[in-house]
Amino acid sequence: MTAEILPCIELETGTRPGAAVIWLHGLGADGNDFVPIVGEMRLPAALSIRFVFPHAPVRPVTLNNGMRMRAWYDIAAGDVGNRADIAGVRASQGHLQTLIARETARGIPARRIVVAGFSQGGVIALHTGVRHAERLAGIVALSTYVVQPEALAVEGSPANRDVPIFMAHGTADPMIRIDWGEASRRALEAAGYCVEWHTYPMPHSVVWEEVEAISAFLARVLAPA
Numbered sequence: 442m443t444a445e446i447l448p449c450i451e452l453e454t455g456t457r458p459g460a461a462v463i464w465l466h467g468l469g470a471d472g473n474d475f476v477p478i479v480g481e482m483r484l485p486a487a488l489s490i491r492f493v494f495p496h497a498p499v500r501p502v503t504l505n506n507g508m509r510m511r512a513w514y515d516i517a518a519g520d521v522g523n524r525a526d527i528a529g530v531r532a533s534q535g536h537l538q539t540l541i542a543r544e545t546a547r548g549i550p551a552r553r554i555v556v557a558g559f560s561q562g563g564v565i566a567l568h569t570g571v572r573h574a575e576r577l578a579g580i581v582a583l584s585t586y587v588v589q590p591e592a593l594a595v596e597g598s599p600a601n602r603d604v605p606i607f608m609a610h611g612t613a614d615p616m617i618r619i620d621w622g623e624a625s626r627r628a629l630e631a632a633g634y635c636v637e638w639h640t641y642p643m644p645h646s647v648v649w650e651e652v653e654a655i656s657a658f659l660a661r662v663l664a665p666a
Contacts, residue, residue, distance in 0.1 A: 444535035446543060447495040448472075452479050455489030460553040460578065460663040461544045463493045463537065465562025467584075469510045472496045475559065478647075482656035488663060491549070493540060497533070497561075513561045525588045530568055537569045541577075550575075555659060557581035560617060560645065564588055567625075570604060571597045571634065579605040579662035581655060584614055584645055586621040590628035597632060606636045607658045609651050611643035 450472040466474040472494035479492050497511040504516040514529025537556060544554055555578045558566035563585025570580035571593065585608075587593070606629060610622035619640065626636050637658065641648050 444532065444539045446539055447498070447536050449496065449540070450476055450494040452476060452492045452494075453489065454479065454484060454492070455486075458489045458491035458549065459665070460488065460555075461491045461493060461549045462555045462557055462581075462659065463495070463540050463544070464581075465495065465513065465537070465556075465558035465565050466497065466511070467558075467560030467562055468502070468512050468516070469505075471511050478652060478655075481649075481652050482659070484656055485660055487665075488660065490659075490663065491544070493544070495536070495540060498536075500529070513565045525564065527588065530564065530588055533565045534569045534572070537565055538573065541569075541573065541575075545575075552576050553578055553663065555579045555581060555662060557583075558585065559583040559647070560585055567606075567629075570606075571601055571629075573601055574598050576600045577604055579607065579658065581607045581658065583609050583647065583651070583655075584611060584617055584622070585625070586617055587625035587628050590625065590632075593628060593632035593634075597634075602633055603635065605658070605662050606634055607639075607655065608636055609639040609641065609654065611645060612640050613643060614645045616645040 464475050497513045500512050501507045501509050502512050513533040515526035556566040556570045563582040567582045626638050629636050
């Protein structure tokens with residue numbers, strides 16, 4: 442699956458990056474949304490990482506009265522079962538796979554790449570990461586859920602059956618409910634994936650303790666061999 446390379450913001454923590462994190466924003470935001478988190482994570486100085494923050498395409502979103510905004514897929518309904526436009530999810534999967542391929546072409550092997558995302562971006566990170574043909578370093582999925590959980594067992598790539606997955610969710614999230622996140626974690630675990638699960642007393646957002654946990658996860662999965 443190939444797609445055009447989306448416009449991105451890039452930030453490198455050192456010279457000659459030996460790892461990459463491709464981080465997808467949430468609905469209505471853009472690639473700038475998580476740029477500040479790079480400095481906040483205080484990653485090890487010896488770990489040189491290229492952070493890539495793509496901008497989602499602009500499209501009408503049905504649930505928001507057809508308003509055009511940056512979105513990884515359309516949202517047609519408020520319930521988790523009918524929420525995601527699957528064709529849009531697959532199109533964004535193609536965009537993310539193209540970005541992964543660009544990093545490998547620039548000399549960073551897939552096993553040194555983490556795909557990450559918040560909310561809608563987390564949906565795409567999970568959907569793509571478990572299906573990617575080459576082993577990735579890890580998946581970070583924040584305040585999000587799994588679409589088509591019934592397809593995990595069939596569509597999951599053998600290369601990423603043991604990929605480390607970090608999931609975090611707010612216990613007071615009014616937009617993507619905590620029970621959706623918990624059900625997604627259970628679906629992943631039932632399909633054989635190992636999930637590092639965190640909850641925080643927050644709404645649909647990110648808190649400092651979560652940033653620290655993400656930093657520890659990245660330092661672990663991207664540690665030099």
